[in-house]
Amino acid sequence: MNKPHDVGGSDNLEPIDQRDHAISDWELHIDAIRQVLGNNGIINTDELRRTIESIRPDDYRNLLYYERWSIAIRTLLLEKAILSQPEIDLAIAQIEGMLDA
Amino acid sequence: MLNASIFRVGDRVRVVQCIWGFGHVRTPKYIQNHVGEIRRVHGLYHNPESVAHGRSGLPAKMLYSVSFQQSSIWKDYSGPEIDLLYMDVFEHWLEFA
Amino acid sequence: MNKTDHEQHSPHEEVHSQKEPGYYSKLTSAMEIILLEKGIISPEQLQAAIAALDKRDYRDGAKIVAKAWTDQLFKKALLHNAINTVRQLGYTPDDDLVQLVVVENTQFVHNLIVCTLCSCYPRWLLGRPPDWYKSLNYRSRAVKNPRGILKEFGLTLPNYVEIRVVDSTADIRYMVLPKRPKDTQNWSEKDLSKLVTRNSLIGIAEPLQSTN
Numbered sequence: 344m345n346k347p348h349d350v351g352g353s354d355n356l357e358p359i360d361q362r363d364h365a366i367s368d369w370e371l372h373i374d375a376i377r378q379v380l381g382n383n384g385i386i387n388t389d390e391l392r393r394t395i396e397s398i399r400p401d402d403y404r405n406l407l408y409y410e411r412w413s414i415a416i417r418t419l420l421l422e423k424a425i426l427s428q429p430e431i432d433l434a435i436a437q438i439e440g441m442l443d444a
Numbered sequence: 445m446l447n448a449s450i451f452r453v454g455d456r457v458r459v460v461q462c463i464w465g466f467g468h469v470r471t472p473k474y475i476q477n478h479v480g481e482i483r484r485v486h487g488l489y490h491n492p493e494s495v496a497h498g499r500s501g502l503p504a505k506m507l508y509s510v511s512f513q514q515s516s517i518w519k520d521y522s523g524p525e526i527d528l529l530y531m532d533v534f535e536h537w538l539e540f541a
Numbered sequence: 542m543n544k545t546d547h548e549q550h551s552p553h554e555e556v557h558s559q560k561e562p563g564y565y566s567k568l569t570s571a572m573e574i575i576l577l578e579k580g581i582i583s584p585e586q587l588q589a590a591i592a593a594l595d596k597r598d599y600r601d602g603a604k605i606v607a608k609a610w611t612d613q614l615f616k617k618a619l620l621h622n623a624i625n626t627v628r629q630l631g632y633t634p635d636d637d638l639v640q641l642v643v644v645e646n647t648q649f650v651h652n653l654i655v656c657t658l659c660s661c662y663p664r665w666l667l668g669r670p671p672d673w674y675k676s677l678n679y680r681s682r683a684v685k686n687p688r689g690i691l692k693e694f695g696l697t698l699p700n701y702v703e704i705r706v707v708d709s710t711a712d713i714r715y716m717v718l719p720k721r722p723k724d725t726q727n728w729s730e731k732d733l734s735k736l737v738t739r740n741s742l743i744g745i746a747e748p749l750q751s752t753n
Contacts, residue, residue, distance in 0.1 A: 351657030351708065352474035352518065353681040358693055366669070369549065369566035374669075375590035376573060377580045378635060382590075389496035392659055393468040397577050398557070405558035408660070408675050414557055417572060422499075423717045426575055434571035446557060470658055470710045474684065489712050507711055509642075513707075523688045526703040532711035 347403035348396045369408040373410040377416060385420050452536055455482045457510060458541040460534060461465035471537045475529075477541045478515070478517055479538045484509035488530065506535040559595035597668035601632060602716055605666065606748075607730040609643075610721045619718070625707035627666070632667045638712050641666075644705070645718045646744065651702050652717050653691065653744035656709040663714035667742060674743065684708055694745050700706050717744040724751045 345391075366374075380386045394415040402409065420426040452455060461476045462469060471493050485508055490501025514527040521527070545677045576582045605627060609616040623641040624634075634641070634731045641663060644652040656662065662670035673679050683690055685704045691698065697698075698704065708713050719741040725733060740746035 348658055349473050350677055350681045351472045351684045353677075355678045355681040356626055359676060359678050359682075359690065361673050361694065363671055367566070369569045370592060372573060372587075374594055375587055376569070376582065378590040378594070379586045380576075380634065382586070383582065385499075385581060387495055388469065389501075390498060391493040391669065392492075393496040395659065396468060400581050401552055402730065404677065406670075408672070410557070413565045413568050418633055420572065420576075422747075425579075425581060426647045431568070433632040434503060434574050435567050438567050438570050438574075439750060450726060452575050472708065472710065475658075475708075486640070486711075486713060492711070494725075501743060507713075509713075511545070511705075514704075518685050522686065523704060524700040526701075528705045529684060530705055530707045532709070533713070 346396065347398065347400040371411050373409050373416065377412065380416070385423070385425065386416070390419055391411075391415055396421070448509075451482045451485070451506075451508060451538060453485065455481050456480075456541040457464050457482060457508075457538040459510075460539055462539055464526060469493055471533060472531075474513065475497075475531060475533075478512055480510040480512035482508050483511050483530065489534075490526065491534070496527075507532055508535065508538065510538070584740045587728045594669070597664070598677075599737075599739035599742055600734070602663070602666045602739075602742045603734040605632075605643075605716075606718055606737045606742070607734035609718055610725075610733055611730055611748040616718070620645055623716070624687070632666055634663075634714075639665075641716065642713050643716050643718050644707060645654070646720050648720070649702055650705060650746065651698055652705045652707055652715075653683060653687050653711065654707050654715045654717060655680060657681070657684055658710060660712060663716050666716060667739065671739065691745065694740070696746055718744050719744075719748045722748055722750045 357429065379390065391421070397412055398411060398414060417426070417431065421428060456479060458479045459471060459475050459477060462471065485506065488491065488504035488508045491505045492501065495501035510531055510533050512529045512531070513525065514523060514529055515521045517524050517529060573587070576583060609619050615626070620643055623643040625744070627641060638685070646652055660670055660675040679690070684693065684706050687704050688698065709715055719737065721735055725736070736749040736751070738746060738748055741748040
């Protein structure tokens with residue numbers, strides 16, 4: 344049963360990394376996008392949790408926190424047909440084009 | 445509003461086991477089937493299980509703060525008997541124990 | 542409970558943990574560009590959200606604690622109905638449906654907050670949660686071995702102190718009201734608030750002492 348998020352009580356022997364990492368620009372942006380989409384009634388917190396929870400278990404465990412959010416927000420926006428995958432692919436290609444230039 | 449709640453502060457309750465396994469729920473596996481005590485009646489909240497699918501979450505469900513003895517949840521709990529775990533649980537996940 | 546199937550993964554579904562790290566930055570930019578172009582979010586809204594997120598840290602929570610330490614009526618109101626009490630001070634959650642409960646640490650009870658299922662945290666009062674709070678490690682172990690985790694963070698509590706782990710599973714957000722440090726009787730709220738650390742508001746540490 345795929346519940347990668349339901350971790351309470353799981354075994355985990357590593358000591359906790361107590362350091363804070365400074366938030367990068369894109370992480371701040373994805374957090375802000377989530378906030379605005381919520382305020383505008385496009386997505387809600389429970390929907391976002393649902394899509395985060397549906398991430399493949401290996402990905403869920405290996406990805407960083409905001410990486411999971413970015414995938415989950417994409418999944419949700421695709422589900423609601425607010426964005427399409429071709430649009431996203433094109434935008435990413437354009438961004439990569441600009442970065443390479 | 446308090447009259448609408450099935451459970452009262454002090455009631456012994458059991459968290460039911462989830463048999464479906466699908467969909468978005470907010471009751472962790474580790475607490476299912478365990479017995480605790482109602483500590484607070486929080487009031488009515490939209491049901492996250494249906495809000496997660498874009499629905500309204502109505503009719504709202506009663507939400508409770510429930511306490512559990514740690515030594516009864518975990519077989520190898522290393523702390524003293526007085527240690528507790530508190531969790532917010534919806535009414536439809538609880539039954540009288 | 543719905544039987545909607547979200548757990549099937551097609552063999553063609555991309556495996557994200559194999560993507561190069563810069564991918565998520567590009568994905569975020571791509572979504573942002575499209576959302577702005579389509580008018581689903583506005584540049585002003587985005588800028589305002591970024592500014593608010595950047596600005597917020599735990600200091601609002603610290604001020605509330607300092608007030609509770611010096612004003613018994615306020616403290617009573619805070620413990621009874623935190624959301625309305627802090628609303629009166631001008632602190633409103635970003636999401637209307639979210640509530641607040643403040644739990645008090647005493648000589649005999651110590652609260653520790655966690656969200657095992659995700660990372661629920663009173664962000665409108667404390668800003669973003671620390672990385673360790675969001676880690677799978679903390680989420681797995683805090684409920685099962687709170688004393689071990691507190692020890693890792695440098696706090697050992699005697700066995701006569703009841704440790705209460707609060708797992709934030711619903712729309713209630715929790716904040717700890719730490720014990721007031723000794724020898725601070727005549728301190729101002731402003732000076733008291735400086736003793737309140739972010740970690741003490743989660744319950745993973747005590748506040749700073751007056752001698753610090």
